Amino acid sequence: MSKIIAFANQKGGVGKTTTCINMSAYMALMGKKVLIVDIDAQGNATSGLGLDKVGDVKSIYDVIAGNCDIVEAIRKTEIDGLDILPSNIDLAGVEVELVYMKERENVLKKAFSKIRNSYDYICIDCPPSLGLMTVNALSAADGVIIPIQCEFFALEGLSQLMNTIRLVKKTMLNPALNIEGVVLTMRDSRSNLGRQVAEEIGKFFGSSVFNTTIPRNVRLAEAPSYGQPIYLYDKSCSGSLAYLRLTEEYFDKNKVAYKKIVRKNATKRG
Numbered sequence: 001m002s003k004i005i006a007f008a009n010q011k012g013g014v015g016k017t018t019t020c021i022n023m024s025a026y027m028a029l030m031g032k033k034v035l036i037v038d039i040d041a042q043g044n045a046t047s048g049l050g051l052d053k054v055g056d057v058k059s060i061y062d063v064i065a066g067n068c069d070i071v072e073a074i075r076k077t078e079i080d081g082l083d084i085l086p087s088n089i090d091l092a093g094v095e096v097e098l099v100y101m102k103e104r105e106n107v108l109k110k111a112f113s114k115i116r117n118s119y120d121y122i123c124i125d126c127p128p129s130l131g132l133m134t135v136n137a138l139s140a141a142d143g144v145i146i147p148i149q150c151e152f153f154a155l156e157g158l159s160q161l162m163n164t165i166r167l168v169k170k171t172m173l174n175p176a177l178n179i180e181g182v183v184l185t186m187r188d189s190r191s192n193l194g195r196q197v198a199e200e201i202g203k204f205f206g207s208s209v210f211n212t213t214i215p216r217n218v219r220l221a222e223a224p225s226y227g228q229p230i231y232l233y234d235k236s237c238s239g240s241l242a243y244l245r246l247t248e249e250y251f252d253k254n255k256v257a258y259k260k261i262v263r264k265n266a267t268k269r270g
Contacts, residue, residue, distance in 0.1 A: 002035075002119040004112065005180060006141040011157050012128035014149040015185030017044045018220060019243075020125040023145075025229035026247035028081035031259035032120040035074065038087035039108070039137060040127040041094075046086040049077045050227025053088040061090040063111050065097065070111045078232060083119075091133075098132045105132070105173055109140035130164050138165060139173040143180035148201055150187040150194040150213070155204060179205070181253070183246065184213040212246040215239060236264040 007020040020036060028034045038045040039060055043053040051057075058073035063085070074083050098104040112122060124137045138144065144165065148154050168174050182205045187194045202209050214220075217239030223230045230240040241263060251258045 002116045002122050003143070004116075004122045004124065004141045006124045006126055006134075006137040006144045007147065008126040008134060008137065008144050008161065009146050009148065009158075010128055010130045010134070010161055011149075011153075014154075015147045015183075015214060016128070017048060017125050018224070019145070019147045019183055019185065019214070019246075020123050021045055021048050021224075021229050022220075022231070022240075022243040023247050023250065024121070024123045025079050025082055025231050026244055026261070027121055027123075027258075028079050029231060029259075029261055030247065030251070031081070033081050033118070034121045034123060035083045035085060035115070035119045037085045037108075037122060037124045039091070039133045040087055040125055041089055041091040042127070043087040043089070043091075044224065045125040046084065046088070047227065048224035049082075049084055049229065051075060051077075051084065051086050053086070057086065057088070059086050059088050059090060061088065061094055064091075064094055064107055070114055074115075079229065095132050098136075105135050105139050108136040112140055130160060135164070135168065135173075138168045138177060141174070141177060143178050145180045145183060147183045147185050147214075150184050150191075150197045152193065152197070154197050155200060158204070179208050181250065182209045184209065186216050187213045188216050210246060210249055212242060212249050214242045214246070217242075236266060238266040241266050 007016050009016050024034045024036050036045055046053050058068050062068045063070045063073050074085050076083055126134045126137050169177050184198055215238050217237060219234040219237040220230055220239035223233035226233055234240060
């Protein structure tokens with residue numbers, strides 16, 4: 001049975017989608033069968049993997065609305081072992097529709113029950129909000145990975161996310177939900193601010209913070225516009241190697257065996 005991980009932070013622009021895409025890609029490259037579920041109406045994970053968001057394409061919205069079975073909406077990506085359940089703008093109004101659905105907080109959990117035996121990991125890219133779609137993700141997930149940008153306002157609003165996680169556990173929607181880890185993203189090694197923010201986040205989350213941090217990297221920022229995870233776009237850049245180390249650290253932390261990937265020296269670009 002697969003492990004379900006929600007990548008969540010209601011603050012936008014923190015590298016959440018980038019982290020979800022690239023950790024999932026490396027999981028697949030390390031021999032795991034992985035599904036990314038894009039539940040953000042902006043569909044950034046969908047376009048970031050080279051899929052079209054327009055046209056007659058089945059999406060997570062169709063699954064939630066009951067227009068198709070979840071298996072019909074899943075599509076393959078360029079990386080063997082990595083699939084995606086895409087999103088599009090149709091999802092924008094789904095929160096209103098969910099309000100009138102029975103057991104509206106568990107719609108995703110029920111949909112996933114049909115495919116949990118088909119994947120090792122299901123990675124959910126959450127929207128930058130704490131609405132019903134994020135609550136659905138937290139109700140379905142085994143754990144949460146929280147990307148946090150190394151900037152002054154990094155901790156702003158995190159108390160709301162932590163409170164939502166506590167409520168999901170307390171109301172018995174998902175009492176076993178836990179924080180899988182906190183990822184520091186967009187870190188500038190030349191800045192004292194990045195170090196100070198990292199220290200504050202360490203005080204707040206303790207051992208949940210991953211040792212691996214993700215640097216600011218031009219190649220990472222460029223990759224989504226080409227519809228590729230960073231491994232395919234530039235496997236030797238510093239951002240790619242950071243996500244490789246992060247995925248290795250995640251597997252090691254959870255005592256998961258995986259296929260090793262040979263590291264290459266980082267390029268000087270970005």
